Amino acid sequence: MSLPRLIRTRYLCQNLAKHTPPTRTFLTTRPLFSPSEPTVLPRLHADLKNALRSKNKPALSVLRALLATITNASKTPKPITTDNALLALLQKTISTSKTSITEFQQAGREDLVTKEEEQISVLQAYVSEIPVMSEEEVRVVVKEVIAGEKKVVAGGILGKTLGKLASEDAAFDRQMLRRVVEEEVSHV
Numbered sequence: 001m002s003l004p005r006l007i008r009t010r011y012l013c014q015n016l017a018k019h020t021p022p023t024r025t026f027l028t029t030r031p032l033f034s035p036s037e038p039t040v041l042p043r044l045h046a047d048l049k050n051a052l053r054s055k056n057k058p059a060l061s062v063l064r065a066l067l068a069t070i071t072n073a074s075k076t077p078k079p080i081t082t083d084n085a086l087l088a089l090l091q092k093t094i095s096t097s098k099t100s101i102t103e104f105q106q107a108g109r110e111d112l113v114t115k116e117e118e119q120i121s122v123l124q125a126y127v128s129e130i131p132v133m134s135e136e137e138v139r140v141v142v143k144e145v146i147a148g149e150k151k152v153v154a155g156g157i158l159g160k161t162l163g164k165l166a167s168e169d170a171a172f173d174r175q176m177l178r179r180v181v182e183e184e185v186s187h188v
Contacts, residue, residue, distance in 0.1 A: 058118035133172040
Protein backbone atom coordinates (compact mmCIF):
# COMPACT_ATOMS: atom_id res chain seq x y z
CA MET A 1 0.00 0.00 0.00
CA SER A 2 1.35 3.40 -0.86
CA LEU A 3 2.10 5.91 1.89
CA PRO A 4 -0.62 8.49 0.95
CA ARG A 5 -3.22 5.75 0.75
CA LEU A 6 -2.14 4.39 4.13
CA ILE A 7 -2.34 7.86 5.71
CA ARG A 8 -5.78 8.49 4.18
CA THR A 9 -7.08 5.12 5.44
CA ARG A 10 -5.84 5.76 8.97
CA TYR A 11 -7.30 9.27 8.93
CA LEU A 12 -10.72 8.01 7.83
CA CYS A 13 -10.72 5.21 10.39
CA GLN A 14 -9.79 7.58 13.22
CA ASN A 15 -12.46 10.12 12.28
CA LEU A 16 -15.16 7.48 11.91
CA ALA A 17 -14.26 6.03 15.29
CA LYS A 18 -14.61 9.45 16.92
CA HIS A 19 -18.03 10.27 15.49
CA THR A 20 -19.90 6.98 15.53
CA PRO A 21 -20.12 4.65 18.48
CA PRO A 22 -19.43 1.01 17.66
CA THR A 23 -22.57 -1.08 17.39
CA ARG A 24 -23.21 -4.73 16.89
CA THR A 25 -25.02 -5.75 13.75
CA PHE A 26 -27.66 -8.02 15.24
CA LEU A 27 -31.03 -6.70 16.38
CA THR A 28 -31.01 -8.95 19.41
CA THR A 29 -27.99 -7.31 20.99
CA ARG A 30 -27.63 -3.90 22.56
CA PRO A 31 -25.22 -1.21 21.34
CA LEU A 32 -21.75 -1.16 22.86
CA PHE A 33 -22.19 2.50 23.78
CA SER A 34 -25.10 3.66 25.92
CA PRO A 35 -25.65 7.33 26.80
CA SER A 36 -26.98 6.56 30.29
CA GLU A 37 -25.53 3.58 32.04
CA PRO A 38 -28.04 1.50 34.00
CA THR A 39 -27.47 1.04 37.71
CA VAL A 40 -30.04 -1.56 38.75
CA LEU A 41 -30.12 -3.71 35.61
CA PRO A 42 -26.55 -5.11 35.79
CA ARG A 43 -27.02 -5.97 39.46
CA LEU A 44 -29.94 -8.37 38.88
CA HIS A 45 -27.70 -11.39 38.21
CA ALA A 46 -25.72 -10.78 41.40
CA ASP A 47 -28.96 -10.39 43.36
CA LEU A 48 -30.17 -13.68 41.89
CA LYS A 49 -27.03 -15.42 43.14
CA ASN A 50 -27.49 -13.87 46.59
CA ALA A 51 -31.13 -15.01 46.67
CA LEU A 52 -30.01 -18.51 45.74
CA ARG A 53 -27.43 -18.57 48.53
CA SER A 54 -29.80 -17.18 51.15
CA LYS A 55 -32.71 -19.35 49.92
CA ASN A 56 -35.00 -16.34 49.66
CA LYS A 57 -37.84 -17.89 47.68
CA PRO A 58 -39.91 -14.75 46.91
CA ALA A 59 -36.87 -12.82 45.68
CA LEU A 60 -35.67 -15.85 43.76
CA SER A 61 -38.91 -16.32 41.87
CA VAL A 62 -39.24 -12.59 41.12
CA LEU A 63 -35.66 -12.28 39.87
CA ARG A 64 -35.96 -15.39 37.69
CA ALA A 65 -39.15 -14.05 36.14
CA LEU A 66 -37.59 -10.61 35.58
CA LEU A 67 -34.46 -12.02 33.99
CA ALA A 68 -36.54 -14.29 31.76
CA THR A 69 -38.61 -11.32 30.62
CA ILE A 70 -35.47 -9.26 29.99
CA THR A 71 -33.93 -12.11 28.00
CA ASN A 72 -37.08 -12.50 25.91
CA ALA A 73 -37.22 -8.75 25.33
CA SER A 74 -33.62 -8.79 24.10
CA LYS A 75 -34.84 -10.76 21.09
CA THR A 76 -37.31 -8.03 20.11
CA PRO A 77 -36.67 -4.66 18.46
CA LYS A 78 -37.03 -2.91 21.86
CA PRO A 79 -34.72 -4.67 24.35
CA ILE A 80 -34.58 -3.68 28.00
CA THR A 81 -31.16 -2.05 28.26
CA THR A 82 -31.80 0.96 30.51
CA ASP A 83 -33.18 1.48 33.96
CA ASN A 84 -36.08 3.42 32.41
CA ALA A 85 -37.18 0.36 30.46
CA LEU A 86 -36.67 -1.76 33.58
CA LEU A 87 -38.81 0.69 35.56
CA ALA A 88 -41.64 0.31 33.04
CA LEU A 89 -41.34 -3.48 33.28
CA LEU A 90 -41.35 -3.38 37.08
CA GLN A 91 -44.41 -1.12 37.19
CA LYS A 92 -46.24 -3.38 34.75
CA THR A 93 -45.38 -6.45 36.82
CA ILE A 94 -46.54 -4.73 40.01
CA SER A 95 -49.87 -3.77 38.45
CA THR A 96 -50.50 -7.33 37.25
CA SER A 97 -49.63 -8.64 40.72
CA LYS A 98 -52.10 -6.21 42.29
CA THR A 99 -54.88 -7.41 40.01
CA SER A 100 -53.93 -10.98 40.89
CA ILE A 101 -54.23 -10.12 44.58
CA THR A 102 -57.78 -8.87 44.15
CA GLU A 103 -58.73 -12.01 42.22
CA PHE A 104 -57.13 -14.26 44.84
CA GLN A 105 -58.96 -12.40 47.63
CA GLN A 106 -62.26 -12.90 45.85
CA ALA A 107 -61.47 -16.61 45.50
CA GLY A 108 -60.47 -16.87 49.17
CA ARG A 109 -56.86 -17.90 48.48
CA GLU A 110 -54.97 -16.11 51.25
CA ASP A 111 -51.84 -18.20 50.68
CA LEU A 112 -51.55 -16.85 47.14
CA VAL A 113 -52.33 -13.32 48.35
CA THR A 114 -49.39 -13.40 50.76
CA LYS A 115 -47.14 -14.82 48.03
CA GLU A 116 -48.07 -12.00 45.63
CA GLU A 117 -47.62 -9.38 48.36
CA GLU A 118 -44.11 -10.69 49.07
CA GLN A 119 -43.30 -10.48 45.36
CA ILE A 120 -44.63 -6.92 45.21
CA SER A 121 -42.39 -5.93 48.13
CA VAL A 122 -39.35 -7.30 46.26
CA LEU A 123 -40.34 -5.41 43.10
CA GLN A 124 -41.00 -2.21 45.08
CA ALA A 125 -37.46 -2.39 46.46
CA TYR A 126 -36.08 -2.24 42.91
CA VAL A 127 -38.50 0.50 41.87
CA SER A 128 -37.38 2.66 44.78
CA GLU A 129 -33.73 2.38 43.67
CA ILE A 130 -34.36 3.79 40.17
CA PRO A 131 -34.28 7.60 40.18
CA VAL A 132 -37.47 9.06 38.69
CA MET A 133 -38.61 12.57 37.89
CA SER A 134 -40.43 14.38 40.67
CA GLU A 135 -44.01 15.57 40.26
CA GLU A 136 -42.84 19.19 39.97
CA GLU A 137 -40.47 18.33 37.10
CA VAL A 138 -43.22 16.45 35.29
CA ARG A 139 -45.62 19.33 35.85
CA VAL A 140 -43.12 21.75 34.25
CA VAL A 141 -42.82 19.54 31.16
CA VAL A 142 -46.62 19.23 30.90
CA LYS A 143 -47.02 23.00 31.14
CA GLU A 144 -44.44 23.46 28.36
CA VAL A 145 -46.35 21.04 26.13
CA ILE A 146 -49.67 22.76 26.90
CA ALA A 147 -48.16 26.17 26.14
CA GLY A 148 -47.10 24.95 22.69
CA GLU A 149 -50.55 23.60 21.79
CA LYS A 150 -53.51 25.46 20.34
CA LYS A 151 -56.11 22.79 21.08
CA VAL A 152 -55.77 21.31 24.55
CA VAL A 153 -57.06 17.73 24.77
CA ALA A 154 -55.91 15.40 27.56
CA GLY A 155 -55.06 12.50 25.24
CA GLY A 156 -53.03 14.66 22.87
CA ILE A 157 -51.17 16.37 25.68
CA LEU A 158 -50.43 13.01 27.29
CA GLY A 159 -49.05 11.61 24.03
CA LYS A 160 -46.87 14.64 23.33
CA THR A 161 -45.57 14.69 26.90
CA LEU A 162 -44.76 10.97 26.70
CA GLY A 163 -42.88 11.61 23.45
CA LYS A 164 -40.93 14.49 24.94
CA LEU A 165 -39.99 12.57 28.08
CA ALA A 166 -39.03 9.49 26.04
CA SER A 167 -36.77 11.58 23.81
CA GLU A 168 -35.06 12.98 26.91
CA ASP A 169 -34.60 9.41 28.21
CA ALA A 170 -36.16 10.38 31.54
CA ALA A 171 -37.57 7.92 34.06
CA PHE A 172 -41.03 8.83 35.29
CA ASP A 173 -44.09 7.27 36.85
CA ARG A 174 -46.77 6.91 34.16
CA GLN A 175 -49.67 7.00 36.61
CA MET A 176 -48.37 10.24 38.10
CA LEU A 177 -47.92 11.67 34.59
CA ARG A 178 -51.52 10.79 33.68
CA ARG A 179 -52.81 12.43 36.88
CA VAL A 180 -50.71 15.58 36.35
CA VAL A 181 -51.88 15.91 32.73
CA GLU A 182 -55.52 15.60 33.78
CA GLU A 183 -55.05 18.24 36.50
CA GLU A 184 -53.25 20.68 34.20
CA VAL A 185 -55.75 20.24 31.35
CA SER A 186 -58.65 20.85 33.76
CA HIS A 187 -57.04 24.14 34.84
CA VAL A 188 -56.75 25.45 31.28
